[in-house]
Amino acid sequence: MTLYHLEYCPFCIDVRRSAESLGIELQLVDIGRDPKARAMLMERRGRGTVPVLGIPSDDGESLMGESRDIIEYLRGLAAA
Ligand SMILES: N[C@@H](CCC(=O)N[C@@H](CS)C(=O)NCC(=O)O)C(=O)O
Incomplete structure (x- = not known):
């Protein structure tokens, strides 16, 4: 999976740490x-806000946006 991010974005840092x-x-x-x-x-989301998780399909x-949703998704994967 790919994380589109910005190095100093606090929401991105949360996702990277999780x-x-x-x-x-x-x-x-x-x-x-x-x-x-x-x-x-x-182009695909109508905005350039990050973090965005790219999930192969x-x-x-x-593409999944919103840091909370991404972290929740990653937790689900880790628990599976
Ligand atoms: N609610 C979003 C907030 C994300 C956010 O505000 N990201 C900022 C950087 S910290 C951003 O991408 N700003 C650039 C833009 O909005 O185009 C989340 O939790 O993922």
Whole structure:
């Protein structure tokens, strides 16, 4: 899974820390350094807010926003 983030965004830091403590490895894409990734989020979600979790799916990648929802999802995966 991919985490679209910004290094100093507190919501992103929460998600990164949660993933680390749950032992879930995420591929990090810093949208401050990757304008194409930011443009992709803008196009698909209508906004460039991060964190966004990219989850591989049949048709490519589904995108989940909101740090609370992402952390909840990661907890569910770790508990499964
Ligand atoms: N409610 C959101 C807040 C996320 C948020 O505000 N992210 C800020 C950075 S800390 C952001 O992406 N700002 C850029 C923008 O809104 O375009 C969450 O918990 O994920």
